[in-house]
Amino acid sequence: MTDTEPRRRARPRGKRPPTILDVAAHAGVSRGTVSRVLQGGHNVSSASQEAVHAAIRKLGYVVNRAARSLVTQRAGSVAFLLSEPQERFFEDPNFTTLLRGCTTALAEHDLPLILITAGTEAERRRIAPFLSAHHVDGVLLVSSHRGNPMVDHLRRTGLPFVCCGKPLGERDAVSYVAANDREGARAMVRYLLESGRNRVATITGPQDTPGGLERLDGYRGMLTERGIVYDTRLVAVGDYSRASGEACMQQLLTSAPDIDAVFVASDLMADGALTAIERAGLRVPDDIAVGGFDDSPVASATHPPLTTIRQPWARISEMMVRQLLAQIDGEGPATVILPTELVVRESA
Amino acid sequence: MTDTEPRRRARPRGKRPPTILDVAAHAGVSRGTVSRVLQGGHNVSSASQEAVHAAIRKLGYVVNRAARSLVTQRAGSVAFLLSEPQERFFEDPNFTTLLRGCTTALAEHDLPLILITAGTEAERRRIAPFLSAHHVDGVLLVSSHRGNPMVDHLRRTGLPFVCCGKPLGERDAVSYVAANDREGARAMVRYLLESGRNRVATITGPQDTPGGLERLDGYRGMLTERGIVYDTRLVAVGDYSRASGEACMQQLLTSAPDIDAVFVASDLMADGALTAIERAGLRVPDDIAVGGFDDSPVASATHPPLTTIRQPWARISEMMVRQLLAQIDGEGPATVILPTELVVRESA
DNA sequence: ATCACTACTGTGCACGTGCACAGTCCAGCT
């Protein structure tokens, strides 16, 4: 998006779409009145309003967003910026659920969503001018790793942005919306303990992501609360992928063969864990109970279906959009933490 | 996107980004010369070019796309339009792979991708004015069901568009890019037969989608070619979802218990089929060989991993973008059929 | 009758750019 490439040739000067002037002429009023009606109709007589609306319908008038942008200095669109390696996220059902929710939420405000990926340094350099030129009014940022340079860059440009998940290592206030990872983890571990399990292991996420950290912290906290000593041999660190879940589970089964439950920090990893358990000849949940996290579509497709913690993606995306619009309207940053929900299926 | 909502208030008149005039002043040339450099630098002395580039770098100038759009009558962006029920597509790994590919391909042309969903009639009404007002220069259309009204609407607006997969029931020429479904199906069935299987069943896709039709046709054709009578009891029709694959497989196992192979028209359905087979106490591939279609990420995560047909999504998205740009530049519609590839794993 | 105020309407200007056109300059030819 460096804007240095040659433009393609102009649309042929055929019949142009109607302008605000055409509408004004048809309605027998001036440009200004039509504009006022478009802005909500304050200080416009109801007769004029009706005439304008009739003319708009008749001519099929649609406002020219480019012209509007030029004068209002606003883009009239919002970016969904994926600042993570593409491979992982495009395969992660959480991502697509979030994307879908944001598209829907933005559509209600007539704001087109521009999808931008910036997983590599080269891509980030590429989109930097696009963002700093304010070609979007705000950014919905998906970036979980600690110290993502995108956060700094966005702050420098002064562009409003809202993160999905708490950005780590940021001193200043940053708007973000997240599920309550810690409470979710606590709820799952509590459920496992109250189901009569005694040796509860965990497979957590990367320790430079908020989810990885807080879900592990919740696990640890709940154990401590119940008077159980935290044992690092019962902890494995994966990367949220199916493959890593399988590897971690295999590791746990050898290093601590007496475990009777495992809390896995993502459904994808939990699916991998189920594979490892099955291969070891153990049964779920009889020998080992498995608790997942996310309640993504895979959760109901595993064997057995996963007991898991539901992340409220619809509400997360909705709140991200709401917070972003608030910032665009001049409000300061805010953080929103949403509750999770235990979904009991058959794996625990 | 009706454009009748009130605008949000304007960006504060703070320090504005540099304009082409600032660049001209800094470089000691006129607006026109800067503009020419931006367009590629024809008929501009190398001294001027260097001066302009230096000024651009120094000021951090980025072209104002709104102003450019206004004068060129081009939006400078492209829509990725998903005209299918959201639930299905956002969970379909094929969709995200395609989306990812298109984002990448468009980024190379400095064209932002606007993601639009139009699964319901209400949504279609909503985005219609957005499209007819030419707020994008073209549309990458994902719509497989027969008689999708979006195709007609796009044709009426005169907006260039390229479909992913052949649109069914269209008499006039429509640009589309697709994998060679028929050949892919034939290759899989050929492989199964040559592995020594005799009773090959199939679970195909909806018969109002090109994939469903052509994969079934390929299956049938290959059987006929090998002198095997087409038996409708060996055919089940699913909807590409995991659940339907499971249901179809169950049905096949009761109606034709002597089958020793099954060609499933999507990996997701194949995964469901594996579940049904396992539940029936049969082994894969020993008792029943299973062949999938797509080579989506799930294919390597099933048990056992799927032998499947790879769809060339990277090339499909690349060609869709290329065809769309060609159309935007005035060329006529074209169709592109890309070859598939047999990927042998353990399920067959 | 005058004034103040409200409700509504019309108009000039600016937004930043690309394009067409009109120049200017210089080399090479007659």
Next chain:
DNA sequence: AGCTGGACTGTGCACGTGCACAGTAGTGAT
């Protein structure tokens, strides 16, 4: 010397809109 044509440069105009401002008409209070 004069002419021609190419290479390069500068400038007026248009794109469609929102906003600030100025204006008009009508109402009610003094």
